[in-house]
Amino acid sequence: IELSYCDLGTFPRSLSHANFTSLTTFDLGGNDINSTIPDWVFNITSLEFLYLGGNHLYGFFPDSLQILNLRYELYLGGTQLSGFFPDWLGNIKKLKSLDLSFNSLCGSVPASIGNLSLLQHLYLESNELKGTISKGIGQLKSLVDLDLSNNSLSLSEDDLANLSSLKYLDISAGIKDMFFDRLPSSLESLDLSNNEITYDAQQYFPNLIILDLRNNSLSGHLPPKILNMMPRLKYLYLSNNRITGEMNMILDGHPSSLEQLDLSYNSLHESQLVSLGNLSMLRSLDLRSNNLNGMLPEGIKRLKGLTDLDLYNNSLRLSEDDLANLPKTIPNWLPSGLQYLDLSDNKITGEIPQFFPKLKYLFLSNNSFSGNLSPRITNTMPSLQWFDLSTNNMSGEIPFSYYSSNLLLLDLSSNKLVGGVPESLCNLQMLDLRSNAFNGSIPRLSSLPSLRILDLSNNNLSGTIPQSFGDFRSEIKYTTSKQLSIDTLIDLSNNYLSGNIPEELGNLHGLRSLNLSGNYLIGQIPRSIDVMKQLEVLDLSRNNLSGAIPSGLATLNFLDHLNLSYNNLSGSIPTGNQLQTFTDPSIYIGNPYLCGPPLPINCTVNIAKAIEEEQNEDSSESKMETLWLYTSITLGFITGFWLICGSLLLRRTWRITYFRAIDNMIDKLYVVMVVTVAKYRRKL
Template identity: 35%
Template structure:
């Protein structure tokens, strides 16, 4: 707003202003019935009047249709509406001039201090009564940060002709922006930005071109994808007075690369962030906006030579190019462009080049940007040492050099003049490019930091002294700093009492924490992945988030946990040595969202009063010795998204109350003693599952048909149970196993929690993070059950499948050839069944296959060869299939010799078949000719026949005589 009214204080107006002030003050000496005020930015005098009755009635009608849960409008009573909250009147005329109903607790994205409860209670809602039309002199209307629950923007807003200021941003309006807003010809300020989850759009911006007085326009979050490339730019070009333009996240597909004439050359602020334009070329017309002071092009795909010519925008103060595509561009060339004009250097105050793919070394010329207050070079590919000239940036307040490949040593000289520095973040490649922070023990830092983040850097002994001197620290992260000593109790006890966030994770701290440490304002603490011992340090009454996983903490969880940490939202004490039972008091923690007790030595039953957890999202108690039934009588909160109780001793049936969890993403009940059939609610009431693991239980029965209604499923593991019946054909309904679409992009993290699960892949049990399903691939494991019948042909529809395990069942019939279409299949195990027939020849098309097991079946014929199958040369793959032959088995297929077995091709196979054909033809002809040549002659010639049989009679008598003589001699010897 400073921009809009800056002209008021120009020299030509100051003299008029002082004159009026003098006259007004003089007149006030003679009359107590007059006042002096600013109306519409212009000084005015007039009598104080109460509001006009017609307008008072209009406001009451407007209030009647509103929802006001916090009673913000309770002051709207009495005769003088000019005294009502949010209402201001023109002191000269008494007309209502201003209605400011902005939510005093606005929603601010990523603001850790935002009070959600206060925001929700303070929101106005309901309907907007047209009675506002009676406020004919209303020039200011602000309804921002309220919640109108998807209703359309009233068309009658376009009839409030006196409006100069209209702000309905973040109010959850939906639908198309009414073209009637184009009637507000006096409008200077229009903010329609961000409806968040509600869709607000415009198909044509023709209405915008009529707002010729507009100085500020915010359409952030409004869908402009249907307006076309030239439409929106053409109508914006009709706004010559425009000073600020915000078009972030508007789904604009592309920008015109060139424009003949730009009319809004007075533009001072331009925000085109988060549009992901489909072109990487930078539009040249932007360089004509030489009055730009702020340019935000973050979250797009720009690249190329833009960095080399940015110096032409000489008034630029704020530049954000975060998350663009400047891969291969050198940081040196960019910094050179900023001072490549004679007698001029851009006086940038804020520069964000994070996530841009920039390479090269940071040059000494970085010290020339002496006006910089914020510098963010994080998450690039920069390397080399950081120049000491960085210490010349005396105006610097925030510095982020994290996630690059820095090397060398940071010393006092790098920070010597940074007296204004409040935030410092540094990290590097932890293996290839070691970096150290080495300050002298007696060095006195010139700054007082509020935020310090050091990751993957070695720190010297003087660093602890530096920490102690920073008495204003609010956020401290010292992660993976290669510290192997016991935890430095001295500096930890002397750390700033103002600290709110403390992260000492991934170090080698050992020993016990003192129970006397006091951090009254601490809200978030991470000590995970160290070697800390002793009881859990749960002495932090104001903490919301606790991460103590992967340490050596032992002993029980305190029974009064709800009193020790009443505000707890996130608790992760997994992978420790905790024992005892889970205290009942844990259910009294009504704000608890995440609880992970995974991989400890806990026993007993899980507490019964789950229904008290109104916001619980993640429960992970896997890998303990818990027993008993999972309670269903008390109900399980519908907010549950991840439920993992695997590898315990739970028994009974899977609780019916899980059907209330309609947002369930991961359900892991494996490695227990659950009995009964598959729950009917899976696939009917609950269809959101991405991971379903029920392996190694005592479950039985058939797979019901509606079980297939899991379109988001990536992992299905029912192995090692007693399931029977046939494998359902409806598996093809599991959409994410059939095709890739936006709905199948699995969530990479859940509420900041990364648990772990063991999955059997390629014959081995491997452990993966829950939040990274991409590493798991898509899996179906039905092994070690009693499934029977044939493998359904529909399995071939699951083309995104990477693991299919149907081993150790009673499956019969042939292997469906459709399996050969599973292009991403890495593991296929059909062993220990009763499958018969040939192995499909198209198995040679499984180019991703690395683990195959077809052993212990009744398969016959040649083993296919070629492509990936050629590398799977372990004979055990085909073991105990007696009628299989060919490599890698030693069994030779019929008609194959050693040579042909080694170099078998389809051509050889065809040649062998032809040779065998003529061999059998020759044998048949030889038999026929030989038989009839002898036998036919004997039949036709009687004398030959008598002679033939007489000859055989003589031979018979001679043979009999010889045998008799031999026998007589043998008996004589005896």
């Protein structure tokens, strides 16, 4: 029976109708089952493999497991078991693999575990084991894998010396006392990282391939010719120690098979790395955060097979002669087959040089590069996928050649770039152009179906937010949902954007962070935001938004940061679910018509005040209308009076004509009146 990762949730308490007499494998791992193991499991005496890891069994180690005659594997890792390590495990003598990792078992491992003579794999990492390593473990002659990491154990001189079959040993993060001289020479992988040990062994490890000594207290010189003591070593990790001595002693000797060397976070100087060139098989070299100054040692140039080089956070700089020939200088430092190069956080100045055609990942951030972006960066590196040039002094526009490149990540933030935002970067997954001087409107970005991170903050962008951010029904035909696939971040803050927030943004169901703060947006908060169930950050502050806060925001269960301050929002602040956790009034400050917790403004008082203000406003408007009526009548009378009388006073001919017209009108009225009276008398 194999039902791992099926979201079962619980054990069936009874399976009386089932016949398990021949069952050999029972796998219910990774189902988040929250209960104890039911009794019927212990009646399956034919079991050879039992996998219950990744559940929530809780409680003490079930003693009933000793009833089972498991022949191969018992996996109870990550089941939150507690208590002491059971002594009876030594009775399951046919067991070949035992995994009790990521629990809360305490005390020491009992000596009875030495009875498991067939055991090949033992995983006890991330428990609460203390004391010395059990003598019983030292008797497991068939043991191949042993993981005791993340405990609080001490290792005496002969504890593991007799494990002649042991190939993989992990005792990282949990060894107090360490003796190297008697470790099994059969080891192929040795992880001693995250301890406080000093390596002083002279033991010969003819089969060792991986040695991990990261995050220890190694200081000064390592043992001379360490690579001669480990002729098959391919992976050596020495990062985050206090190594300051001459590395030449360590790296000299016979040609080494070393392929990966990590010396990051130490205190090495470039003069100590001259003999790096002897490592002819080296593929990856990590020298992050050391004290490298000036040019790199010539030894790195001789590493013809090097593909990954990390020089982040040193003090590399160039001389005046080097700067004069910068397009040639940096490539002369480096092997031409590089695919990964990190020169970030150094002191390199001048224009960006021409690198190598095989480069896929190029990081040049936080230097002092200047000048315009050159088209040759993408033209000469057709395989380039990640390009980080942030925090430099670059200027000009983004060249058109970038539009048709294979870039997946483009970070040009914190420079002095101008022009418009490119809208056709076919395969881009991350576009970061923040803190530049880009202007114009935001393009439709209809040809970026893979975009996951879009940061255009702190620029001079204007216009509206394109509706196509959320609805690509008319453009994208090659995605199932026909929607833009941004599912991480949109940041358009601190620009000059106006208009409404498009309802179509709600189609970005996987969006985790939306920041539109510091713009001139109007209208209401779109209710479609309610369906963005993965949203963790929502910042709409410092806009001109109005209306009520949508009550659906309370259903965004992952929302961790909310800022709606300094808008014109009104009404009662919604309550319930996630919004109950936002108790800081500054989230809503600057909205004078908002009321309710966490603001100190009572909604009842706020409504009455609003009605009173509305009545006062109506009364004020009525008074103004009356004033304007009388004022217009008066102005009309004055204007009409002086228009007629003034013209008569100023022009004599108009005055004579006017009075003659009045005399004629009076004469006519008199004649009409006399005739009318005479007719009336005749009728009488």
